[in-house]
Amino acid sequence: MIYNEDFETLPREALEALQLKRLRQVTERVYHTVAFYRRAFDEAGVKPDDIRSLTDLRRLPFTTKKDLQDNYPFGLFAVPMSSIVRLHASSGTTGRATVVGYTKRDIDTWSELMARCFVAASVTKNDIIHNAYGYGLFTGGLGVHYGAERLGASVIPISGGNTKRQIMILQDFGPTVICCTPSYALNLAEQGRSMGVDMEALKLRVGVFGAEPWSDTMRQQIEASLNITALNIYGLSEIMGPGVAMECLEGREGMHIFEDHFLVETIDPVSGEVLPPGEQGELVFTTLTKEAFPLIRYRTRDISRLFAAPCRCGRTLYRMDRVMGRSDDMLIIRGVNVFPSQIEAVLMGIEGLEPHYQLIVDRAGTLDTLEVQVEVTESLFANADEVKVLQRLDRRITKDLKDYLGITAKVKLVEPKSLQRSEGKISRVIDRRKI
Numbered sequence: 001m002i003y004n005e006d007f008e009t010l011p012r013e014a015l016e017a018l019q020l021k022r023l024r025q026v027t028e029r030v031y032h033t034v035a036f037y038r039r040a041f042d043e044a045g046v047k048p049d050d051i052r053s054l055t056d057l058r059r060l061p062f063t064t065k066k067d068l069q070d071n072y073p074f075g076l077f078a079v080p081m082s083s084i085v086r087l088h089a090s091s092g093t094t095g096r097a098t099v100v101g102y103t104k105r106d107i108d109t110w111s112e113l114m115a116r117c118f119v120a121a122s123v124t125k126n127d128i129i130h131n132a133y134g135y136g137l138f139t140g141g142l143g144v145h146y147g148a149e150r151l152g153a154s155v156i157p158i159s160g161g162n163t164k165r166q167i168m169i170l171q172d173f174g175p176t177v178i179c180c181t182p183s184y185a186l187n188l189a190e191q192g193r194s195m196g197v198d199m200e201a202l203k204l205r206v207g208v209f210g211a212e213p214w215s216d217t218m219r220q221q222i223e224a225s226l227n228i229t230a231l232n233i234y235g236l237s238e239i240m241g242p243g244v245a246m247e248c249l250e251g252r253e254g255m256h257i258f259e260d261h262f263l264v265e266t267i268d269p270v271s272g273e274v275l276p277p278g279e280q281g282e283l284v285f286t287t288l289t290k291e292a293f294p295l296i297r298y299r300t301r302d303i304s305r306l307f308a309a310p311c312r313c314g315r316t317l318y319r320m321d322r323v324m325g326r327s328d329d330m331l332i333i334r335g336v337n338v339f340p341s342q343i344e345a346v347l348m349g350i351e352g353l354e355p356h357y358q359l360i361v362d363r364a365g366t367l368d369t370l371e372v373q374v375e376v377t378e379s380l381f382a383n384a385d386e387v388k389v390l391q392r393l394d395r396r397i398t399k400d401l402k403d404y405l406g407i408t409a410k411v412k413l414v415e416p417k418s419l420q421r422s423e424g425k426i427s428r429v430i431d432r433r434k435i
């Protein structure tokens with residue numbers, strides 16, 4: 001099912017013509033309304049008129065998180081405050097929050113794109129949506145909420161936290177769709193089970209999960225524990241919030257990017273060189289229609305790759321692969337680059353382990369060390385009076401991490417339910433080197 005057939009299935013040529021028209025408009029506008037862009041374009045020796053084709057995009061300078069921080073809070077807004085109807089912010093892990101603003105039309109566009117996401121997930125106005133993304137400055141809660149309302153579905157604005165109450169509502173209100181972070185979905189399933197609730201018997205049929213990296217194996221775990229189809233949704237506050245890209249039920253291989261509103265590139269994170277589709281690199285977005293807070297070539301730090309192949313759903317929009325991680329989350333363990341999601345994939349491939357793990361990075365002298373803490377299953381734990389079983393498992397994990405990723409890690413098997421559970425975005429890495 002497709003929400004906006006006209007735009008989601010545009011032939012590529014027509015789509016590219018629309019993108020160029022919009023790109024020219026946005027560059028013209030930011031040059032004349034945002035001092036930061038005028039300066040940046042001037043320094044790069046490029047004028048809005050120089051943008052004659054989509055490849056001319058490469059002549060424009062990148063915008064980075066630091067640029068946003070330097071212009072905190074409203075310095076990059078392209079409209080007066082009187083036209084702003086909503087502010088959101090993302091806290092980030094370092095430095096100042098990033099503040100983003102929306103005009104009425106921006107909220108309208110966002111609602112439509114979120115409605116597109118729901119329809120891609122087969123959601124209709126007859127569905128009841130349990131929205132456990134946090135409401136507040138985080139874009140997840142309200143972004144999803146407006147999209148659900150646009151579609152005409154019934155929304156339960158439960159927000160994050162208070163897991164016991166969430167489980168009660170899942171039973172009593174019978175929602176058919178759940179939206180939250182994948183780590184929180186697992187947490188809900190687990191707590192429900194421990195309360196004696198048959199989580200597979202709930203009315204839920206589909207989940208729209210995002211806001212943090214997750215693996216395909218984790219998808220299978222969620223699908224099995226809640227008896228649903230789990231789909232991936234991507235977005236970031238700077239570009240809009242949730243709904244920049246969404247997986248479709250038919251394809252389930254990568255998320256369609258709403259390219260009529262966002263121009264996407266992948267670049268080599270070191271050289272900044274633009275990469276062809278299929279090659280892994282950092283995602284860079286240019287907003288084509290945003291009024292309040294347009295961004296030109298924003299470097300997301302998210303590592304992924306683009307798929308140009310047509311999808312059986314009929315959408316002509318390119319897809320992006322699941323995000324491997326952020327370039328700033330990449331761990332370098334004794335010279336080997338590794339993302340937490342790759343470690344997750346190895347762990348999830350081993351029987352006897354729960355999808356709950358934590359990575360602890362430290363330094364011994366000049367060497368970085370990695371400890372992988374992972375929970376073992378209840379059944380294994382109950383029978384584990386034989387120390388041998390645990391030892392064997394420990395050796396297997398150590399070997400697989402070495403064989404598949406080339407990293408040497410110390411493995412620590414921990415009791416079921418002993419690691420901290422997520423109520424929103426989970427943090428997998430504890431970096432003791434900074435302390």
Ligand code: DLL
Pocket residue numbers: 090133138139140209210211212213214232233234235236237238241242243300302322323325326
């Ligand atoms: O997380 C927006 C969102 C809300 C997306 C709800 C999806 C669902 P921020 O807080 O600004 O916005 O964080 C954005 O989260 O740059 C990625 O690193 C990460 N991220 C978002 N979606 C995914 C995903 C929201 N599906 C940052 N897979 C992004 C992996 C994701 N990482």
